[in-house]
Amino acid sequence: MSVALAGSPAASSTQYEPLRVMIVDDSVVIRGLISRWIEAEPDMVVAASLRTGLDAVNQIDRVRPDVAVLDIEMPELDGISALPRLLAKKRDLIIIMASTLTRRNAEISFKALSLGASDYIPKPESTREPHAADIFKHDLLQKIRHLGGKVRRKATAVAPPLASAASALDRLREPAAHIAAMPSVPSQTALVKRSFGPTAPRVLLIGSSTGGPQALMSLVADIGPVIDRYPVLITQHMPPTFTTILAEHLMRASRHPAHEGVDGEAIKPGRIYLAPGGRHMRIAKQGNSPVIALDDGPPVNFCKPAVDPLFSSAIEFWQGGVLAVLLTGMGSDGMRGGKEIVAAGGSVIAQDEASSVVWGMPGAAANAGICAAVLPLNQIGPKLVRLFSGDRS
Structure with a gap:
């Protein structure tokens, strides 16, 4: 057994201490x-470095990590088996599944999301390839920072209202590096919203990233009448193999044809691309x-x-008839x-902060003042059905 542990967190730890990563x-x-x-x-520390899922389950009470990067294939106890046992011991643990790009591992990653994992990340086939290693590093650190930071902010939001004067002073004195690592998000009440475009929508475009697979599955199940009459095109930040399986999941959830786009393929109503x-x-x-x-x-x-x-390319054909939705995601x-869609007469809807895993992509659009609506995920589907049926408000 290979185990490396950092010191256990002090009982008086504050929300701005470095994220503890296992x-x-x-x-x-x-x-x-x-x-x-x-x-x-500066804003994270290795709480433990462990060889198996069993090590993680046995050590979690002592380590008390904020985030776990969990491999899928391991001896003694694999990642998918360790996942529910880790969450049973620490319900707010952020778990990021890590796996190589195989169909089996992609399927397991999707299953892990349904069991409570927060996200997944594909490991490069070889760490000796600088480009692949750099992308892996960038994506992993961003996921740890944003997902872990959101849990810290949630904990603050539900903290007892009577904080001590010392705690308040501690927060005011917090190092700038940690504050920058977990930035606050402007209140949605201050967002500037615009009217929906005057042209009836003729195509639905959707963009998503972290938390996107679950959000997409929920959304496409709600917009059957839209898919029946109009084409739906989706970009989800995801590697090869994973998108193949996501398309299969979208087909089952929507009960409409869904597949990865093929170069030169005609775009038709009734299908998800x-x-x-x-x-x-x-x-x-x-x-x-x-x-x-x-x-x-x-x-x-940083995405491909x-x-x-x-979004930009759809304007040439549909012009003001483009309706775009930005779901949960980083960046x-x-x-x-x-x-560009709004400038051409189209419209943009963003998922709201509360229902987003990470309010990066939708938050950027909302704060740019380009959105006609900022809605919880469960309200976006019904709104789209009304808009594509002629409602312009």
Whole structure:
């Protein structure tokens, strides 16, 4: 057994102490790599570095991590088996599943999301490839920071109202680095909203990232009347293989045809088209018809596929008839394309902060003043059905 533990958190810890991360992976190379990345960050610390899921279950009460990076394939107790046992011991634990890009691991990752995992991340096939390792590092640190930070903010929101004067002073004196790592989000009551465009929508575009698979499954189940009459195109930040399986899940949830877009494929009503992992999906014109155009260019907003290429390219064919939705996700992808949609006469809806796993992408659009509505996830579907039925308010 290979176990490395940091000191247990003090009982008087504050919300701004570094996020405690537990790394669980049977590869000593991966554990060492992730540990070095985390220790170099000012707002996180390695709470434990463990070889098996059983080690994690046995040590969690002592370690008390905020976030666990959990491998899928491990001896003694694999990740999917350890997941419910870890959550049973610490309900607010953020668990990020890590796996290599195989269909089996992608299926297990989707199952893990349904069992309570917060997110997943694909491990590079080789850590010796600088580009792959850099993307893995960037994505992992962002997920740890944003997902862990949200739990800290939730804990603050439900804290007892009578805080001590010392606690208040501690918060006022907090180091700037930690405050920057977990930024506050402007209140939704201060957001500027615009009217829906005057043109009836003719296509639905959706962009999503962290927390997106669960949100998408819920949304497509609510918009059957829209899918019946109009095409739906989705970009979810996701690697190859994962998008193939997501499309299958979307087909079952929506009860409509759903698949990864194919280059040159005609876009038709009644179907859901998903950007394939590793390629941008754009809209092109072929005669008088719209077709899928796949792009193998560089990442946009650190993402491939990215939402902005889909949003921006749809304007040429549908112009003011574009209705775009930005769901939960990190970063600001989709905001620039959303601005272009609004400038062309189309409309943008964003998921609200409370129902988002991370209010990055929808929050960026909302704070840019381009949204006609900012709604909880369970209200977006009914709103879309009304808009595509002629309601313009």
